[in-house]
Amino acid sequence: MLKANDSLRRTVMINYEYLMPGTLDEAISNFRDHTGDAQYIAGGTELMHGIKAGKRRPQCLISLRHIKELGQITSKDGKLRIGAMVTHRELELSTSLKGKFDGLIDAVSNIGTVQIRNVATIGGNLCNASPAADSAPPLLVLDSRITLTGVDEDRTLPIEDFFKGVNETALTDNELLVEIVVPYPDEGSGSAFMKNIRAGADISKINCAVFIKRQGDICQSCRIAFGSVAPTPIRIKTVEAFLKGKKVNEALIRSAGEMASEEIKPITDIRSTAEYRRDVSKVIFRDVFYKAWKRAGGESS
Amino acid sequence: MKKKIAFVLNENEIEVEVEPHWTLLHLLRESLELSGTKPGCGEGECGACTVLVNNKAVNSCIYPVMEVAEATVTTIEGMIGSSGELHPIQKAFVERGAVQCGFCTPGMIMASRALLDENPNPTEDEIRHGLAGNLCRCTGYTQIVEAVESAGESLRNG
Numbered sequence: 001m002l003k004a005n006d007s008l009r010r011t012v013m014i015n016y017e018y019l020m021p022g023t024l025d026e027a028i029s030n031f032r033d034h035t036g037d038a039q040y041i042a043g044g045t046e047l048m049h050g051i052k053a054g055k056r057r058p059q060c061l062i063s064l065r066h067i068k069e070l071g072q073i074t075s076k077d078g079k080l081r082i083g084a085m086v087t088h089r090e091l092e093l094s095t096s097l098k099g100k101f102d103g104l105i106d107a108v109s110n111i112g113t114v115q116i117r118n119v120a121t122i123g124g125n126l127c128n129a130s131p132a133a134d135s136a137p138p139l140l141v142l143d144s145r146i147t148l149t150g151v152d153e154d155r156t157l158p159i160e161d162f163f164k165g166v167n168e169t170a171l172t173d174n175e176l177l178v179e180i181v182v183p184y185p186d187e188g189s190g191s192a193f194m195k196n197i198r199a200g201a202d203i204s205k206i207n208c209a210v211f212i213k214r215q216g217d218i219c220q221s222c223r224i225a226f227g228s229v230a231p232t233p234i235r236i237k238t239v240e241a242f243l244k245g246k247k248v249n250e251a252l253i254r255s256a257g258e259m260a261s262e263e264i265k266p267i268t269d270i271r272s273t274a275e276y277r278r279d280v281s282k283v284i285f286r287d288v289f290y291k292a293w294k295r296a297g298g299e300s301s
Numbered sequence: 302m303k304k305k306i307a308f309v310l311n312e313n314e315i316e317v318e319v320e321p322h323w324t325l326l327h328l329l330r331e332s333l334e335l336s337g338t339k340p341g342c343g344e345g346e347c348g349a350c351t352v353l354v355n356n357k358a359v360n361s362c363i364y365p366v367m368e369v370a371e372a373t374v375t376t377i378e379g380m381i382g383s384s385g386e387l388h389p390i391q392k393a394f395v396e397r398g399a400v401q402c403g404f405c406t407p408g409m410i411m412a413s414r415a416l417l418d419e420n421p422n423p424t425e426d427e428i429r430h431g432l433a434g435n436l437c438r439c440t441g442y443t444q445i446v447e448a449v450e451s452a453g454e455s456l457r458n459g
Contacts, residue, residue, distance in 0.1 A: 013322050013327070018321035018322065113434025113435075115359050116360070118357040119360075119364070200430075
């Protein structure tokens, strides 16, 4: 008897409709017409895999790919605006980000593989809300806000309020993430991101982003975020407060790393153990801090 | 219910009937009988199914077929020139011993094509990063990297 086992699941496909609306209004109206059995599809690298693995069974997919305003990177009112459907590869190669949002570039350049990055979107990455999502820590430390739209009014919220749990976000059933808004950082600041993985093109065992505002050898202020150490990507505000206004030296950063490793709540899972994550958090924090520090000082790294 | 889509495949305009739930890989292999593109993991991890859509390398096993409407698709079958000559990348793979069982090869070549189109003179690190989405169980990658370097040189020298 045939079992729905691994070897079959990657080739057996279910039936579904595939709609390609050209505007947001059309997409939302399509979604409303198919209540309950329709799902939005962004790049699809996560969703298609889920369908083939039998985890998702939509009757209708509504593609967001042809909605022009969702695919733009623009500048407005001193803020960078990234449409939800911008691919990681587009961000990786974008001249609008280089030198200003380096932590974000560090992250999106190393999500999956080129084939994935050409298709997978930043909006999709955030809405999937894996605790290991690489785009999250840099967006957290860059003080981003996200715009949601749906059947009711638009709303924006700080990205910190968007992640609710493992694969859970603040999106209600009728909402779509449309844009990520990132304020341009001040002069004398820098950001960086690193991930710890087993081999190339892997999901993070632990990742970390830091944003620093620097004056000489003083850390005027900083923001720190970790992923894969809690149900959601998190800011480490105790360490941020600890470092604020202090003169940076090795002993200080080592203490900060120790503090961070005590703040995080990692678990043991298929990718790593809680002990390893705690241990490595000190090292990765230090490495990311110094990378952001150099950039804040105007040195390229 | 089948839908009609039109796109450019290996420089030829075609119109085909597809089921909306098909992947691009399914269309290529099962419907168009272009078996050069290989199914590997089915999950978008191994790269054996790599093709170019609008000149970008993608995993066809998780690419919704409806999204190639009005697009340009290039498969391994499209790498051979109109005169029947192997593309310089294909030649380099053969000459450098980068083909053992050959299963990863079509995907490797398409990914290499995308890499060299964007970056005609890549460093070894850039080659390895660009091909990180293509797994090979036979070669250990050394000859593959050398083939891409050699192909890059051929293409730069015309």
